[in-house]
Amino acid sequence: xxxxxxxxxxxxMDNKDGLxxxxxxDTREDPCGAATDIVFRQVDLGPSTLGDTKCxxxxxxNRCDQWRIRVNVNLIDATATNSGSEIRHTLCHEIGHTVGLxxxxxxxxxxxxxxxxxxxxxxxxxxxxxxxxxxxxxxxxDIVAVNTNW
Amino acid sequence: MIQKKTPRALLILSLxxxxxxxxxxxxLHADDGAARAPRVYAQDAILDGAGSADFLSEPSPRAxxxxxxxxxxxxxxxxxxxxxxxxxxEQGQSERDRFxxxxxxxxxxxxxxRAKFPGGIAYLTLPRGVQTYDQTGTIVPGGDVAVxxxxxxxxxxxxxxxxxLASPVRGAEGTSMWRARAGVLDASTPIVDVSNPxxxxxxxxxxxxxxxxxxxxxxxxxxxxxxxxxALGATP
Numbered sequence: 271x272x273x274x275x276x277x278x279x280x281x282x283m284d285n286k287d288g289l290x291x292x293x294x295x296d297t298r299e300d301p302c303g304a305a306t307d308i309v310f311r312q313v314d315l316g317p318s319t320l321g322d323t324k325c326x327x328x329x330x331x332n333r334c335d336q337w338r339i340r341v342n343v344n345l346i347d348a349t350a351t352n353s354g355s356e357i358r359h360t361l362c363h364e365i366g367h368t369v370g371l372x373x374x375x376x377x378x379x380x381x382x383x384x385x386x387x388x389x390x391x392x393x394x395x396x397x398x399x400x401x402x403x404x405x406x407x408x409x410x411x412d413i414v415a416v417n418t419n420w
Numbered sequence: 421m422i423q424k425k426t427p428r429a430l431l432i433l434s435l436x437x438x439x440x441x442x443x444x445x446x447x448l449h450a451d452d453g454a455a456r457a458p459r460v461y462a463q464d465a466i467l468d469g470a471g472s473a474d475f476l477s478e479p480s481p482r483a484x485x486x487x488x489x490x491x492x493x494x495x496x497x498x499x500x501x502x503x504x505x506x507x508x509x510e511q512g513q514s515e516r517d518r519f520x521x522x523x524x525x526x527x528x529x530x531x532x533x534r535a536k537f538p539g540g541i542a543y544l545t546l547p548r549g550v551q552t553y554d555q556t557g558t559i560v561p562g563g564d565v566a567v568x569x570x571x572x573x574x575x576x577x578x579x580x581x582x583x584x585l586a587s588p589v590r591g592a593e594g595t596s597m598w599r600a601r602a603g604v605l606d607a608s609t610p611i612v613d614v615s616n617p618x619x620x621x622x623x624x625x626x627x628x629x630x631x632x633x634x635x636x637x638x639x640x641x642x643x644x645x646x647x648x649x650x651a652l653g654a655t656p
Contacts, residue, residue, distance in 0.1 A: 316592070324550050373472070396477035
């Protein structure tokens with residue numbers, strides 16, 4: 271990853287504004303190995319995809335054991351007013367998927383306004399590059415959902 | 421006498437008219453049988469089984485159509501295994517992003533050149549997950565996270581109506597394409613990328629909204645189709 275994306279990936283993992291305030295995250299930037307939980311990559315994913323999250327490996331109980339997050343910095347640089355803010359938004363958004371959070375907003379296939387639950391958060395689909403705290407953090411209902419799920 | 425016969429005559433006339441009406445309705449139904457074959461509906465949750473992504477999104481199908489190279493209306497014709505995008509990871513393993521191809525019988529090219537789709541067939545592609553192989557070519561334990569083609573065939577059956585608002589595919593940078601045109605029977609036709617949830621609208625039934633717009637109940641397949649046709653000045 272480039273420096274801009276890497277520093278924001280670390281920020282998103284350690285972000286004390288949201289999810290990570292609820293738990294302890296031991297963020298390491300070791301070379302990826304079997305014990306790695308999330309592999310981050312900076313990739314040009316074409317003219318529409320800001321980032322994606324896919325499971326690479328499942329564990330014995332069929333839960334995802336290793337995730338891959340890709341961020342399209344080229345597209346973000348080309349379309350966002352504030353590129354750094356959008357990288358943060360995209361990474362926060364994709365990390366949210368690794369713990370089971372889902373979208374809201376246009377582009378969202380299924381869930382409705384309830385997923386927003388009165389408070390915007392980084393799971394909003396599409397560009398959210400304004401730099402407001404909600405663009406890089408999770409909402410109270412997200413925290414509840416994660417704590418319930420895990 | 422005349423007064424007594426009139427109600428009976430009216431009753432006979434009424435029965436005759438009723439019978440006639442029933443016959444005409446039945447005939448209309450029978451004549452229309454071929455054109456009104458039972459609709460086939462899709463279930464589109466399968467499209468998100470391969471992972472999640474964040475896209476540049478638009479507030480309406482009309483807006484997606486405006487920025488898309490192709491807008492195609494048709495029905496699903498079949499599915500096939502598609503290409504792989506391959507990358508070697510830090511451990512020397514081969515990460516293969518697998519794709520499925522959806523073959524579409526195009527009834528109406530609302531935007532783009534019909535000549536691009538010889539025989540009226542278009543090929544769409546979207547991700548179906550990742551498989552990770554070790555250096556001997558064996559899938560690593562837990563490393564088959566791709567959705568099987570069979571699952572797509574079950575949920576996206578032939579005959580389901582589809583509206584495509586999309587552009588030609590471009591592979592992810594830093595990966596190599598393996599069997600780039602797998603599942604595509606025509607060597608020249610463009611392969612259309614429908615990985616963005618707003619670019620592939622499937623008919624899920626007359627009371628179901630299309631995906632991509634927060635389950636807006638007013639945005640059924642027919643409404644979306646009508647909106648896009650209207651925006652592009654197209655006729656049914």
